[in-house]
Amino acid sequence: MTKIRLILISLIVFSVTVYAERTRLRPGQNGYTPQQDVELGREVAKEAEKQLELINIGNANAYIGALGQQLVSKAPNEFKFPFYFKIVNDRSINAFALPGGPIYIHRGAIESADNEAQLAGVIGHEIGHVILRHGTNQATKAERTQGILGIVGAVLGDGAAGQIATVGGGFLANSVLLKYSRNAETESDLMGTQILYDLGYQPKAMAEFFEKLAKEQKGSRAAEFFSNHPIPENRVTKVNAEISKLGPLPPAPRTDSPDFQEVKRMMLSLPEPVKRDPKTAPPANTGNAKPPAAPAARTIEFSGVGIRLRHPENWKSSVEGTTAAIAPDGGVINGNLAYGLLINVFKPQNARDLDQATTQLLNELKRGNPSMQTVRSRVQTRVDGRPALMAELLNDSPAGGQESDFVITVSRSSSEVLYFVLVAPSKELAPYRNAFNQIMDSVRLGR
Numbered sequence: 001m002t003k004i005r006l007i008l009i010s011l012i013v014f015s016v017t018v019y020a021e022r023t024r025l026r027p028g029q030n031g032y033t034p035q036q037d038v039e040l041g042r043e044v045a046k047e048a049e050k051q052l053e054l055i056n057i058g059n060a061n062a063y064i065g066a067l068g069q070q071l072v073s074k075a076p077n078e079f080k081f082p083f084y085f086k087i088v089n090d091r092s093i094n095a096f097a098l099p100g101g102p103i104y105i106h107r108g109a110i111e112s113a114d115n116e117a118q119l120a121g122v123i124g125h126e127i128g129h130v131i132l133r134h135g136t137n138q139a140t141k142a143e144r145t146q147g148i149l150g151i152v153g154a155v156l157g158d159g160a161a162g163q164i165a166t167v168g169g170g171f172l173a174n175s176v177l178l179k180y181s182r183n184a185e186t187e188s189d190l191m192g193t194q195i196l197y198d199l200g201y202q203p204k205a206m207a208e209f210f211e212k213l214a215k216e217q218k219g220s221r222a223a224e225f226f227s228n229h230p231i232p233e234n235r236v237t238k239v240n241a242e243i244s245k246l247g248p249l250p251p252a253p254r255t256d257s258p259d260f261q262e263v264k265r266m267m268l269s270l271p272e273p274v275k276r277d278p279k280t281a282p283p284a285n286t287g288n289a290k291p292p293a294a295p296a297a298r299t300i301e302f303s304g305v306g307i308r309l310r311h312p313e314n315w316k317s318s319v320e321g322t323t324a325a326i327a328p329d330g331g332v333i334n335g336n337l338a339y340g341l342l343i344n345v346f347k348p349q350n351a352r353d354l355d356q357a358t359t360q361l362l363n364e365l366k367r368g369n370p371s372m373q374t375v376r377s378r379v380q381t382r383v384d385g386r387p388a389l390m391a392e393l394l395n396d397s398p399a400g401g402q403e404s405d406f407v408i409t410v411s412r413s414s415s416e417v418l419y420f421v422l423v424a425p426s427k428e429l430a431p432y433r434n435a436f437n438q439i440m441d442s443v444r445l446g447r
């Protein structure tokens with residue numbers, strides 16, 4: 001009797017200790033709300049789809065949609081992101097996800113997967129990027145470390161979504177939303193592996209596929225994938241460690257399906273897509289682009305981010321969270337504000353007064369803009385009658401040459417400073433200086 005009981009106990013202990021808990025994955029720090037992820041992703045998707053050739057074959061679309069939604073059903077989708085899946089007629093081996101749910105799978109990824117589990121692994125990995133909000137997490141970090149000016153494109157409306165999509169002439173490749181860190185890659189690997197396991201797929205399939213791609217990478221069709229998804233260190237080791245925590249493998253894990261093989265054949269039999277050479281494609285906007293029209297004398301009202309002001313009627317405004325950008329057409333070059341105005345909120349750390357808060361803000365701007373120089377470090381001024389400070393800086397202009405930046409700060413509460421950055425190329429400053437003065441005179445704080 002005693003002996004039997006002992007065996008039972010040891011069995012129980014054994015089964016408890018073999019499987020450690022799976023890695024808990026949570027989104028990192030993020031200045032965007034989940035709803036903003038959805039909105040931003042939608043805008044960028046709209047722009048992206050103008051440049052992508054999508055494949056519209058009923059069976060293939062239905063297959064990829066159904067597979068994607070099955071994978072989503074096992075993902076911890078606590079924000080209920082509205083996922084959708086589309087096939088891109090591009091033979092490079094790639095897939096990418098936009099914030100809030102749009103996922104694009106290149107035809108080349110389907111063609112090069114050996115089986116359904118590998119394709120499911122790629123999609124699971126992309127789902128991980130969305131759930132863990134890596135795109136906007138990256139944008140949040142970029143705002144903090146590269147300086148707010150650098151990613152102004154991310155907060156502008158439609159036009160800027162296009163800017164994000166085409167930065168550097170390479171489609172989406174340089175978008176801050178797709179510049180994942182190696183750590184983010186590992187997180188997505190683990191989430192993708194967990195999803196595969198929970199759906200009964202061979203969980204090794206994802207890491208295996210990425211390994212296969214990495215081996216073939218040199219000059220290959222997979223290079224694009226790795227430019228957006230940098231290869232994490234010890235990928236396979238980390239994935240295997242996760243698999244060992246997940247529990248026993250089903251006796252016959254899902255690896256393939258006739259449907260997958262049929263869709264793969266379908267892709268392979270399609271004609272070659274029309275070649276789009278990124279080098280010959282016109283760049284989104286270059287330093288030689290035509291400068292924007294001069295600021296109109298007539299003004300229109302802007303109301304948002306807790307203030308009102310009037311700006312030239314040929315400028316457009318857009319708001320994302322606490323940030324507003326107001327710029328003429330062509331005022332944003334490669335995602336950087338070259339002409340116009342940015343309004344945002346800065347939260348200083350333990351600043352005694354506006355002066356200290358402004359110092360912190362300027363340091364932060366300079367950290368992200370190493371060529372920024374101070375022309376005038378502090379001038380007292382007023383915004384809507386309240387004491388304010390203005391600094392004048394020089395920086396490299398995205399339009400070429402130098403730009404003048406005027407940074408104006410005013411206290412909004414004991415812990416928040418509202419700031420305005422007015423930007424124009426130094427050699428074209430005269431008409432903008434007038435516009436900037438008129439804008440700042442028109443500012444009314446409070447709703």
Ligand SMILES: [Zn+2]
Nearest residue numbers: 180185188229
């Ligand atoms: Zn990735």
